[in-house]
Amino acid sequence: MSAFKKIANIQDIEDAALKKLDRNVLDYYGPGAQDNITNKDNKLAYDRYQLCPRVLRDVSNVDMSVSIFGHTFKTPVFVAASAMQKMANPIGEAGAARSACKNGAGYSLSTVSTTSLEDISKSVAPLESQGHQSVRWFQLYVYKDRLKSLDLIKRAENAGFTALLVTADTPYLGRRLANIRHGFMLPDHLRLANFDKGEGDSAKKDSNYISKYISDQIDPSLSWKDLKWLKTQTKLPILVKGVLTAEDAKLVVENGLDGIVVSNHGGRQLDGVSATIDALDEVVQAVDNKIPVLIDGGVMRGSDVFKALALGAKAVFVGRPVLWSLALDGEKGVDLMFDILNEELRLTMALSGVSNVSQIDKSYIKPLATRSKL
Ligand SMILES: Cc1cc2nc3c(=O)[nH]c(=O)nc-3n(C[C@H](O)[C@H](O)[C@H](O)COP(=O)(O)O)c2cc1C
């Protein structure tokens, strides 16, 4: 019998990537902060919800499209902003941006990417001229030096990015034990491409480069008044990334911001917080349909996406699955990731008896605790 194993799900992609990447990269990409509790629970929490399918409905056509800020996406599976993707594969962020564009999916780019904002736009331009639509959002870290952030915003606008995701959960970097134990270095041939050569060089001398970079550069005094001020500096919608409570969700609305990403940063910041799927319902209730709520963290299957939509998310970002897919096979790897997640979502919808995303609501899931005893 052949030992050949075809990739069938996102776990297979992850397993293959783990065999390919070196320790420096794996230590950075993989674990959550501290004891990895939240990172693990992000995934496990999805299994605590059961699906409640309806039958005998016409599911001969399933439409997975969603609309946010006037853009229609062919799928609610979006690419999360994660740093330094060229460590996974030389094509880096451009591979994920191109794949998202071909799949009609939302794309987000990290401030600390290894491909610049402008190069991302150039990488999707040939696809746009073939009729594909690229909707790209920029994840903004707010620097102590506000001019640095303002310059990034202007460049994002000029490069055709249409929304900002302001990361709110990282006034300091979470304690990532593998990086503390072994140190972390951005390989010499790579750089933080949104900045002049030399960005972060002083932090590079530190064995925990990332934590030093954040404490040197990112403003831990950031507060709601700064976000209100940011709103006056751009016409782009601003989503707050890293909200986990109803209280903060209400403040996002009260401060005139435009959207929320329910996120715990893939469990990489404060370990011990709830899984994002468990925080989603209270956030959705608190915003009362005034602004879109999106989610990330632990999504591995189309059925996870379905559960997040059932609890009121408009779309779902995937972070590490994109990195593993890039490591597996660059842009083609991310194409495979979209094929799998989209097919799994389409099938979950059809087998649940829904033919479009607007039909998915809480009646299609229930918490596992309500399962009758065997
Ligand atoms: C290696 C890595 C780097 C990340 N870099 C950033 C970043 O630069 N900015 C940010 O806001 N979030 C960053 N994130 C968090 C992701 O945007 C996202 O919240 C998280 O990965 C979602 O969880 P998942 O990986 O389980 O899908 C990063 C995540 C990973 C795994």
Ligand SMILES: CCCCCCC(=O)C(=O)O
């Ligand atoms: C070189 C700076 C890396 C900043 C941290 C990126 C990030 O958000 C992460 O989770 O890691």
